[in-house]
Amino acid sequence: xxxxxxxxxxxxxxxxxxxxxxxxxxxxxxxxxxxxxxxxxxxxxxxxxxxxxxxxxxxxxxxxxxxxxxxxxxxxxxxxxxxxxxxxxxxxxxxxxxxxxxxxxxxxxxxxxxxxxxxxxxxxxxxxxxxxxxxxxxxxxxx
Amino acid sequence: xxxxxxxxxxxxxxxxxxxxxxxxxxxxxxxxxxxxxxxxxxxxxxxxxxxxxxxxxxxxxxxxxxxxxxxxxxxxxxxxxxxxxxxxxxxxxxxxxxxxxxxxxxxxxxxxxxxxxxxxxxxxxxxxxxxxxxxxxxxxxxx
Amino acid sequence: xxxxxxxxxxxxxxxxxxxxxxxxxxxxxxxxxxxxxxxxxxxxxxxxxxxxxxxxxxxxxxxxxxxxxxxxxxxxxxxxxxxxxxxxxxxxxxxxxxxxxxxxxxxxxxxxxxxxxxxxxxxxxxxxxxxxxxxxxxxxxxx
Amino acid sequence: xxxxxxxxxxxxxxxxxxxxxxxxxxxxxxxxxxxxxxxxxxxxxxxxxxxxxxxxxxxxxxxxxxxxxxxxxxxxxxxxxxxxxxxxxxxxxxxxxxxxxxxxxxxxxxxxxxxxxxxxxxxxxxxxxxxxxxxxxxxxxxx
Numbered sequence: 001x002x003x004x005x006x007x008x009x010x011x012x013x014x015x016x017x018x019x020x021x022x023x024x025x026x027x028x029x030x031x032x033x034x035x036x037x038x039x040x041x042x043x044x045x046x047x048x049x050x051x052x053x054x055x056x057x058x059x060x061x062x063x064x065x066x067x068x069x070x071x072x073x074x075x076x077x078x079x080x081x082x083x084x085x086x087x088x089x090x091x092x093x094x095x096x097x098x099x100x101x102x103x104x105x106x107x108x109x110x111x112x113x114x115x116x117x118x119x120x121x122x123x124x125x126x127x128x129x130x131x132x133x134x135x136x137x138x139x140x141x142x143x
Numbered sequence: 144x145x146x147x148x149x150x151x152x153x154x155x156x157x158x159x160x161x162x163x164x165x166x167x168x169x170x171x172x173x174x175x176x177x178x179x180x181x182x183x184x185x186x187x188x189x190x191x192x193x194x195x196x197x198x199x200x201x202x203x204x205x206x207x208x209x210x211x212x213x214x215x216x217x218x219x220x221x222x223x224x225x226x227x228x229x230x231x232x233x234x235x236x237x238x239x240x241x242x243x244x245x246x247x248x249x250x251x252x253x254x255x256x257x258x259x260x261x262x263x264x265x266x267x268x269x270x271x272x273x274x275x276x277x278x279x280x281x282x283x284x285x286x
Numbered sequence: 287x288x289x290x291x292x293x294x295x296x297x298x299x300x301x302x303x304x305x306x307x308x309x310x311x312x313x314x315x316x317x318x319x320x321x322x323x324x325x326x327x328x329x330x331x332x333x334x335x336x337x338x339x340x341x342x343x344x345x346x347x348x349x350x351x352x353x354x355x356x357x358x359x360x361x362x363x364x365x366x367x368x369x370x371x372x373x374x375x376x377x378x379x380x381x382x383x384x385x386x387x388x389x390x391x392x393x394x395x396x397x398x399x400x401x402x403x404x405x406x407x408x409x410x411x412x413x414x415x416x417x418x419x420x421x422x423x424x425x426x427x428x429x
Numbered sequence: 430x431x432x433x434x435x436x437x438x439x440x441x442x443x444x445x446x447x448x449x450x451x452x453x454x455x456x457x458x459x460x461x462x463x464x465x466x467x468x469x470x471x472x473x474x475x476x477x478x479x480x481x482x483x484x485x486x487x488x489x490x491x492x493x494x495x496x497x498x499x500x501x502x503x504x505x506x507x508x509x510x511x512x513x514x515x516x517x518x519x520x521x522x523x524x525x526x527x528x529x530x531x532x533x534x535x536x537x538x539x540x541x542x543x544x545x546x547x548x549x550x551x552x553x554x555x556x557x558x559x560x561x562x563x564x565x566x567x568x569x570x571x572x
Contacts, residue, residue, distance in 0.1 A: 088233065
């Protein structure tokens with residue numbers, strides 16, 4: 001489905017090892033479902049513990065998985081010893097986060113040695129339908 | 144400490160009742176520590192369940208409490224029957240979220256009938272010192 | 287080249303009439319080169335009067351044409367009597383704005399009655415090559 | 430009026446020399462009215478050549494002077510040989526840009542060696558009154 005090229009097994013292992021240390025992803029039930037070169041997908045249920053006052057997913061849930069997907073997309077294009085940090089991220093919320101699950105796709109728009117510009121989209125899936133619930137645009141740096 | 148005027152008991156009760164329904168805030172251990180007119184403070188520990196790969200608070204933690212504080216700041220200035228929704232939010236991360244606790248202060252920059260422009264700051268406190276860890280700027284609407 | 291459907295002659299005329307009143311676009315030499323449904327293209331030279339200190343296009347040039355393209359993209363999907371206003375816009379700058387001309391494409395991501403989420407890209411063209419110089423994400427409202 | 434400390438004559442001269450090369454500022458009639466350490470003020474008329482369709486200042490005008498003020502605020506805190514570049518900037522528009530003149534104040538929120546987080550406000554002044562018309566938050570880097 002994705003046009004992004006595959007990444008190397010070493011890079012995928014590096015991303016997965018780092019992701020496994022993010023306790024917030026575990027708390028949210030979020031899984032790293034695809035690691036490609038410059039594009040990472042995270043899938044999360046909308047757990048009862050991650051809701052806002054109307055009982056749909058909190059903006060912080062969409063942000064957290066979107067930001068993380070975008071950050072690891074950047075990491076796939078960084079040198080092997082680098083780690084990634086979010087400099088800034090903007091999210092526009094398009095629709096309530098309700099449905100069976102959220103799928104966040106992060107991708108690198110412009111890889112740079114000092115600065116990586118990234119983007120992300122979050123979709124809510126219900127059965128075989130999906131709705132666009134959030135859109136992100138941000139900046140990552142290697143640390 | 145704050146210059147913001149107090150809010151009415153009815154408004155504070157309305158904000159607290161809505162906040163209590165946000166399960167993500169409960170999950171993060173976040174408490175609504177102050178409700179003033181146009182300014183709301185949320186305090187959260189940096190729980191082991193809300194970390195990123197370097198074991199400091201995840202960007203999603205700072206975002207979640209900053210966005211929520213800004214949203215409820217907007218709600219204090221909305222009509223009694225209104226609820227608040229985030230249209231968009233941007234966060235710049237200034238320093239790692241480590242320390243005893245995070246304190247997020249959200250405030251209304253420009254109240255409008257259709258659109259409320261809000262801002263927020265997140266501080267990490269350790270003992271009696273604090274460090275500025277994030278800055279947010281966004282838009283809320285009544286729904 | 288674009289997948290966006292054509293717009294009606296009435297809508298195109300409405301967009302062009304409004305655009306013609308934007309003196310900043312005239313000052314910048316910017317032309318409305320395509321009006322489709324939910325997608326508008328503006329083309330501008332990088333005039334000597336619109337540069338920054340390194341003699342390439344100012345961030346304000348890329349912002350101005352990107353914001354305007356996104357705003358008119360939103361207007362194509364609004365009721366006939368509406369006018370459009372920018373609520374907020376974020377721009378990430380990807381590369382210096384140098385070359386023969388800039389081309390800004392604005393598009394609607396999510397049309398809503400109260401809020402329209404828009405995005406834009408700005409490209410620098412030199413001969414038959416183009417470079418991605420800026421990316422925008424924002425919010426428009428009908429007024 | 431400002432709490433920001435004064436800058437050195439060398440730094441002010443460096444900022445003014447760079448600003449003088451920004452042709453867009455000249456086109457907009459914008460003047461560098463104050464250079465302090467980490468805080469820069471630019472004042473601009475709302476020229477007939479910089480308007481949008483309702484004959485008030487274009488969002489691109491507020492953005493251009495706000496971004497430039499924030500960039501030079503960052504430059505005051507950079508090493509003598511550095512130049513400054515905008516990585517990203519977000520603007521929320523609060524009110525129409527009408528009045529006698531616009532005043533943009535840019536300031537550094539967090540100076541860093543690699544990344545500077547900046548903010549800005551744009552005010553419209555009419556007689557001795559002023560109205561908050563825009564608020565900016567962004568990232569600058571030395572180049």
